[in-house]
Amino acid sequence: MSADRVPVRAAVFLGPAEFRVEELLLDPPGPGEVSVRMLASGVCHSDLHVLDGDWERPAPVAMGHEGAGIVEALGPGVGAHPGSPAVGDLVVLAWTAPCGACPACVRGEAFLCADPRGAGHRRAAADVRLRRPDGTPVGVYSGIGTMATRQVVAAEAAIPVDPALPAAEAALLGCAVTTGVGAVTRTARVRGGETVVVIGLGGVGLSAVMGAVLAGAARIVAVDRVPAKLELARALGATDAVLAGGGPATRAELLRLVPGGTDHALEAIGLAATAELALEVVRPGGTVTLVGMTPQGVRAGIDVYTFVERGIRLLGSNYGSAVPAEVFPELAGHAVAGRLPVDLLVEQRIDLDDLAPAFEALRRGDGARRVVVFDLPA
Numbered sequence: 420m421s422a423d424r425v426p427v428r429a430a431v432f433l434g435p436a437e438f439r440v441e442e443l444l445l446d447p448p449g450p451g452e453v454s455v456r457m458l459a460s461g462v463c464h465s466d467l468h469v470l471d472g473d474w475e476r477p478a479p480v481a482m483g484h485e486g487a488g489i490v491e492a493l494g495p496g497v498g499a500h501p502g503s504p505a506v507g508d509l510v511v512l513a514w515t516a517p518c519g520a521c522p523a524c525v526r527g528e529a530f531l532c533a534d535p536r537g538a539g540h541r542r543a544a545a546d547v548r549l550r551r552p553d554g555t556p557v558g559v560y561s562g563i564g565t566m567a568t569r570q571v572v573a574a575e576a577a578i579p580v581d582p583a584l585p586a587a588e589a590a591l592l593g594c595a596v597t598t599g600v601g602a603v604t605r606t607a608r609v610r611g612g613e614t615v616v617v618i619g620l621g622g623v624g625l626s627a628v629m630g631a632v633l634a635g636a637a638r639i640v641a642v643d644r645v646p647a648k649l650e651l652a653r654a655l656g657a658t659d660a661v662l663a664g665g666g667p668a669t670r671a672e673l674l675r676l677v678p679g680g681t682d683h684a685l686e687a688i689g690l691a692a693t694a695e696l697a698l699e700v701v702r703p704g705g706t707v708t709l710v711g712m713t714p715q716g717v718r719a720g721i722d723v724y725t726f727v728e729r730g731i732r733l734l735g736s737n738y739g740s741a742v743p744a745e746v747f748p749e750l751a752g753h754a755v756a757g758r759l760p761v762d763l764l765v766e767q768r769i770d771l772d773d774l775a776p777a778f779e780a781l782r783r784g785d786g787a788r789r790v791v792v793f794d795l796p797a
């Protein structure tokens with residue numbers, strides 16, 4: 420077995436505030452798995468939450484959950500059914516590979532699967548394919564650990580898409596685009612002619628703006644504290660943009676733009692204050708959709724009397740309420756056809772060794788998505 424192991428370079432989370440790029444060894448795919456040569460991996464704020472210790476996660480774990488690559492080999496039993504990945508396919512990796520059997524999967528809500536393959540970040544002995552040269556097992560974040568030159572993943576996590584899609588854009592379908600577009604189209608179910616406020620314009624919020632355009636929203640108000648983000652949102656189709664100074668001025672400006680309140684408000688940062696802002700700017704009967712994730716344990720306040728009296732609906736949106744096997748190919752089709760300008764989200768292509776400054780930029784809200792590209796020319 421060990422003769423079949425291949426070398427891998429991966430960004431490994433070592434504990435809060437600590438990571439480094441390591442040389443590791445990867446086993447061939449086991450039953451129901453495929454090996455993937457990674458082409459690109461986005462840097463999502465959820466990776467930063469992990470690095471900053473906002474969420475309790477095990478270590479060592481190969482980081483990253485937003486990536487695309489080429490299938491190199493199939494494990495035993497893969498390829499038996501239509502739609503399953505084949506060698507040479509461009510695949511987008513899903514950070515939830517549904518078990519297919521739990522109540523959520525049976526309901527068609529794969530994004531809420533109770534027992535996804537990759538749960539526990541592939542640290543159980545039977546799931547470990549990645550090791551340090553001394554044999555120490557290394558976990559794989561959400562079962563896909565995309566910040567690595569190669570990975571072995573569950574076949575259900577590798578979704579073939581149109582190979583015409585550039586790899587950096589394909590990678591972003593794996594989290595930001597599916598999350599943001601789906602929050603609008605699937606979770607909130609925005610309809611043509613409605614008004615939408617999107618608070619926070621990172622990869623996720625900008626994708627929500629794209630989703631609102633796809634849904635035919637009449638007015639799309641984009642909010643961020645970084646001016647360049649407002650320009651980007653306008654380029655993606657936002658009709659209005661508000662520079663958030665924080666406090667009541669932002670709320671007043673939003674209510675001036677959407678008198679009486681917006682049909683939909685989406686929060687795509689992960690702050691209690693902006694979740695509360697979203698609740699304050701929807702119309703009676705409107706829908707607030709929370710997409711941004713706070714550190715674990717953070718609570719937001721609701722003025723219960725007003726919330727009830729105004730009949731407001733509050734939704735949480737995980738992975739854009741998407742079934743990746745259906746949604747990735749659909750979104751790839753939109754991108755290839757020019758209906759979803761995912762290319763505008765790619766702020767910069769970077770090397771795996773340049774992750775630290777990319778995380779710093781994410782902290783400042785600087786730029787849309789930085790994407791690690793693995794065959795970056797020297």
Ligand SMILES: NC(=O)c1ccc[n+]([C@@H]2O[C@H](COP(=O)([O-])OP(=O)(O)OC[C@H]3O[C@@H](n4cnc5c(N)ncnc54)[C@H](O)[C@@H]3O)[C@@H](O)[C@H]2O)c1
Nearest residue numbers: 464465619620621622623643644688689711712737738784
């Ligand atoms: N629900 C899900 O399934 C899901 C999936 C992916 C990411 N997320 C979460 O979504 C959030 C956003 O992710 P991202 O990668 O787009 O992050 P990001 O850091 O790229 O974007 C956040 C944006 O918010 C802006 N911002 C920060 N504080 C602000 C404030 N006080 N007022 C206005 N704007 C402010 C920043 O300038 C930045 O543009 C994160 O919490 C992430 O963990 C959730």
Ligand SMILES: [Zn+2]
Nearest residue numbers: 463465594595
């Ligand atoms: Zn993400």
Ligand SMILES: [Zn+2]
Nearest residue numbers: 518521524532
């Ligand atoms: Zn399930």
